Amino acid sequence: MAQDEKGAEYWRWTESRWTSPDVNWQDGEVVSAGVDVGSVSTQAVVMVDGKLYCFASMRTGSDSPESANNAMKWALDGTGLTLDGLHATVGTGYGRVNVPFATKAITEIACHARGGNFMYGPTVRTILDMGGQDCKAIHCDERGKVKAFLMNDKCAAGTGRGMEVFADLLGVHINDVGELSLKVEEEPPPVSSTCVVFAKSEASGLLREGWPKEKVLAAYCSAMAHRVVTLLERIGVEPEFAITGGIAKNPGVTTRLSKELGVELKTTDMDTQIAGAVGAALFARALYIKKLRKS
């Protein structure tokens, strides 16, 4: 549903923005916003009365406040809506305290649960967020409230950043990595390490041995899937199960993951990278309504 408006280097995911054709902010009572400043990407989302209105998703720059400003500016681009028109904004992600126009900062774990509940529906019980730099497993209830979570941010393996390094090494566009990795006739053994540095040299070795690109990618995608499965063992997978974040768009990892877990993945027609920002915008709406009730 999101359209690409900006080109980027071939191995990088494409930045995007979107406005809903069905929602009008002028008719809304509560206009709330969420900004998810991650280590790799930043998303800004605006919701009108709890409906998705517009969003922008772009790379995080070296400066968090500036990234938040830029993403929101781009999201609002052409809508006629300005920062002053936002009733409340919640910042989330690792740069959540650096969103200059935010009313409050809320942990991305709570936001992903809330956003996942909105995007995949109230039957979702396990959300796996595979983002740029870390991986989180979250159990939530039918209202998107967190019941348990586990976060792994020790290394870049199993993350978007790791996948970018691979795409770069093989000269494959990041958006094509997953599809390409599924083109193998026979599943190769996974690379032995998902640690980016080791995996990279292992992959270079395999290429020299004459492995085709898709086979190397398959070996990496399945190593990544397997690593996440072992991480999930700690918290368990309660159906229904959904993946958010950039890696959710990589079928090379998601199909292998759901196969190994033996559970089906829920799908959404929304951009999986905006889940945290959507959750933040829903929290912003709740905070604003809470404030109105009090006064």
Added chain:
Amino acid sequence: MIANYGYKDGSGDFFISIDTDKCDGCGDCVEQCPAGVFEMVENEFDIEDDDELAAVKPDQSRKLKYACGPCKPAAGFEKAELPCVRACEPDAIDHSW
């Protein structure tokens, strides 16, 4: 809610879990832990709740195996004897190893 902080690597599972429903925000774990693993944070999971909660500091959660390294043998490898677990009256803290 059960909050799991830590990581898994080749040498094992190193997680500290905090049951936020049990945690009463007393702050005793922060005081008793010799390695400064814990901190008190705002409850960002429930916007209706204004009380503070115990959490593992982000930089500590990436090196728990080492942060807790001296404590484990000192407590005779008994979970119940760890300073953090002993300090926590409502029994909100657990260790995976």
